[in-house]
Amino acid sequence: MAPSSPCSADFARAACRNWQDAELLERAGRIDNADQLLGLAAECALKMALLLQGVQPDEKKAGAPTGHAVHINRLWGLYSVFQQNRAGQFATIPAHNPFHDFDISQRYCVDVVTGNGLKAHKGGVMSCFELLDFLVMERT
Numbered sequence: 001m002a003p004s005s006p007c008s009a010d011f012a013r014a015a016c017r018n019w020q021d022a023e024l025l026e027r028a029g030r031i032d033n034a035d036q037l038l039g040l041a042a043e044c045a046l047k048m049a050l051l052l053q054g055v056q057p058d059e060k061k062a063g064a065p066t067g068h069a070v071h072i073n074r075l076w077g078l079y080s081v082f083q084q085n086r087a088g089q090f091a092t093i094p095a096h097n098p099f100h101d102f103d104i105s106q107r108y109c110v111d112v113v114t115g116n117g118l119k120a121h122k123g124g125v126m127s128c129f130e131l132l133d134f135l136v137m138e139r140t
Helices: 011-027 031-052 072-084 104-108 115-139
Strands: none
Touching: 011 031, 011 115, 031 072, 031 104, 031 115
């Protein structure tokens, strides 16, 4: 039976869990599934970055990326615009979206991920984790 209410989001732990599972799947040769989890890891990490900067996931306030309840292929660009509007932020994600070719619907496909795509997505996740590290250090 499905729970009567959704669980509360723990973006940081979900990002780490998805990253770790992606690495296991990649080593097992399950590249398409590994890639999906990389996208989810990056998405969770950026949503955590928003939380650390005072933006609630469903909040629509001035300066917040509107409609950020989206997947990483769109969230990356929304976050880039958000961070451009933040004065004094020194840690950023690259302007080029490494997830431009990612789509959550690829979970229904087979053999759609290339080695270069997987490598780019891993780099994107690392950029998100570096941003989180900076934001956490900034708060201490």
